[in-house]
Amino acid sequence: MKAATGARRAVKFRWTWFDIFNSALLLCLMVVTLYPFANMAAVSLNEAVDTTLGSNFIWPRAFTLYNYEVILKDSIIYHAFMISVLRTVIGTVTSVFCTAMLAYTLSRPEFMLRGAISLLFVLTMYFSGGLIPVYMLIKSMGLTNSFWVYIIPGLVGAFNLIVMRSFIEGLPESLVESAKIDGANDFGIFIRIILPLCMPAIATVSLFVAVGQWNNWFDTFLYNSSNVQLSTLQYELLKKLQSANMSIGSSATSAFLNNQNADANQVTPTSMRAAITMLATLPILFVYPFLQKYFVKGMTLGGVKE
Amino acid sequence: MELKVHRPAVKPRAGRTAVLWKRIKQQKLLLLMSVPFVGYVFIFNYMPLWGWLMAFQNYKLGTSIMNNEWVGLTHFRELFQDEMFIQVLRNTLAMSVINLVFGFVSSITLALMLNEVRKLLFKRFVQTISYLPHFISWVVAANLIMTVFSLDGVVNAVLLQLNIIKEPILLLSEPKAFWWMIGISNVWKEVGWNAIIYLAAMAMINPSLYEAAEIDGAGRFRKMWSITLPSMVPLIAILLIMNIGRLLDAGFEQQYLLMNTMVVDYAETIDIYVLKYGINLSRYSFATAAGIFKSVICIILLVSANQLAKRMGHSRLF
Incomplete structure (x- = not known):
């Protein structure tokens, strides 16, 4: 028997032309996916003047950290970075807590408003009031020019709510029942029993919310663009991108260089943009691979919508 | 599970409001934990639909939706x-x-x-x-x-x-x-x-x-x-x-x-x-x-x- 399975396994792992072709295509895909990042990273770590000689490389030719030094010493960029961190942390903690709490109540079979509230949230996935009415609402509530516009409007989303509720419904009912017999109330059960058991769902929803918060530039653009104190890293990057877009066609860097003496300690818009882009990418790069197991499961849970 | 099934039925004399009131009392924590979000979703997702009325008016900033001139389908x-x-x-x-x-x-x-x-x-x-x-x-x-x-x-x-x-x-x-x-x-x-x-x-x-x-x-x-x-x-x-x-x-x-x-x-x-x-x-x-x-x-x-x-x-x- 053992020999038979061993033989089958050996057959299974023989490389056929199909496997070689398939793997080669997947490798190409990886190169296409990764090259832009590698290139951007290399440019951000390369001396700005050297980059103007041609920027198609994935390893810095003349290594320097000067580009990062410049952007981190820039008070506007630094402040925007801090606001981005703050909105990500506060936004994620509040949103995940509220989503989990609401999901717990909606998972209780005896709860009288279970169906009604679920429907109220699920419907929001199929329609929206549209940009202008929402804008007017936020404005009339006095949320423009405030940090809270980053936190409050996105507090509980229907998709995350469904992911969380499906997960809680999968937990054994006896946990809640025995705690009730012991005299625990619903809030206590949620905090002490459900929350610690929900960690996989919490990891998934946290990732979705945190990435959404970190990446959002549109709310800054729409509601807080007049207040530089509330600017975010993505919005500052957008401004740099747009000024580069203005000069599309003419090489901005060479025009810049013509007016300056070539000097190793110098930055160009291109190099600065590369460094800010990396600053906006690195936190994501360090987080998502470790949560892969969870969010793949979360996606399939949320995909089965009621 | 058994307990739930054999729960004594509510006395028929008790009115429906009394039954409802009892359930509300039983579930007051669940209600407290969820009802604020009903308000939240209503304000941020359903209120903007009210703003659709603007499309049938000549809306001016800073005025109430009810006090504007109605223009029907002109904008469409x-x-x-x-x-x-x-x-x-x-x-x-x-x-x-x-x-x-x-x-x-x-x-x-x-x-x-x-x-x-x-x-x-x-x-x-x-x-x-x-x-x-x-x-x-x-x-x-x-x-x-x-x-x-x-x-x-x-x-x-x-x-x-x-x-x-x-x-x-x-x-x-x-x-x-x-x-x-x-x-x-x-x-x-x-x-x-x-x-x-x-x-x-x-x-x-x-x-x-x-x-x-x-x-x-x-x-x-x-x-x-x-x-x-x-x-x-x-x-x-x-x-x-x-x-x-x-x-x-x-x-x-x-x-x-x-x-x-x-x-x-x-x-x-x-x-x-x-x-x-x-x-x-x-x-x-x-x-x-x-x-x-x-x-x-x-x-x-x-x-x-x-x-x-x-x-x-x-x-x-x-």
Whole structure:
């Protein structure tokens, strides 16, 4: 028997032309996916003047950290970075807590408003009031020019709510029942029993919310663009991108260089943009691979919508 | 469970309000934990619908919706007479269809390819990499895409090297190419992520089907074609319904960030049009009318696609 399975396994792992072709295509895909990042990273770590000689490389030719030094010493960029961190942390903690709490109540079979509230949230996935009415609402509530516009409007989303509720419904009912017999109330059960058991769902929803918060530039653009104190890293990057877009066609860097003496300690818009882009990418790069197991499961849970 | 079933029935004398009151008392914590969010979803998701009334008025900033002049369908009439709007509608539909076709074909192909990889470590590795672009913002993505397609970018270098072009070209400034550039950018960003759900479905297929096919002498392409793909039809149908409902949602960020003055006639979508008229030009009523047009078409498309799927006997959304 053992020999038979061993033989089958050996057959299974023989490389056929199909496997070689398939793997080669997947490798190409990886190169296409990764090259832009590698290139951007290399440019951000390369001396700005050297980059103007041609920027198609994935390893810095003349290594320097000067580009990062410049952007981190820039008070506007630094402040925007801090606001981005703050909105990500506060936004994620509040949103995940509220989503989990609401999901717990909606998972209780005896709860009288279970169906009604679920429907109220699920419907929001199929329609929206549209940009202008929402804008007017936020404005009339006095949320423009405030940090809270980053936190409050996105507090509980229907998709995350469904992911969380499906997960809680999968937990054994006896946990809640025995705690009730012991005299625990619903809030206590949620905090002490459900929350610690929900960690996989919490990891998934946290990732979705945190990435959404970190990446959002549109709310800054729409509601807080007049207040530089509330600017975010993505919005500052957008401004740099747009000024580069203005000069599309003419090489901005060479025009810049013509007016300056070539000097190793110098930055160009291109190099600065590369460094800010990396600053906006690195936190994501360090987080998502470790949560892969969870969010793949979360996606399939949320995909089965009621 | 037993306890629940044999709970003594409420005395018939007690009125319905008394029963309700008792349940409210029993569930007061559950109510406290959830009712604030009813208020929240009502304010942020349902209140804006009230703002739709603006589309039938000449709304002025700082006035109440009730005290404005009613103008009926004037804004809608103006909308359909606006050549810009027709152009924007064309762009939206074109990019939507391109995104739909590219998106489905690419993610199903990737899922099929990954499903055939037998080295699990390699499969995991490819998947991890393929998710990366999904998690970055469109601002970062636009930066990367513009660098790659710039005059001295890698795409031009490769095309020159292969003698396909004689001089570097700015693909993002070619009006005719812009729709396709958006399609390609979307594939690059989302293909790995969209493949997740197909891979999950492929993992659910009963292995005995493949074994039986093997005994019948089916090769790998044959197994893919005759087992894997047919097993995915219900999932593809439901995802198609969801996407047809979003046919007027060609995206906003990617066009807004990647466009420049050279391609503006081909890049603007309905969302950008609404933003331009509503926020930049402060024509709130007119922009709301354009937004309503989009929402109503979305709902009509969604409901009809759902009916169609029901008639064809596939699983449906609602």
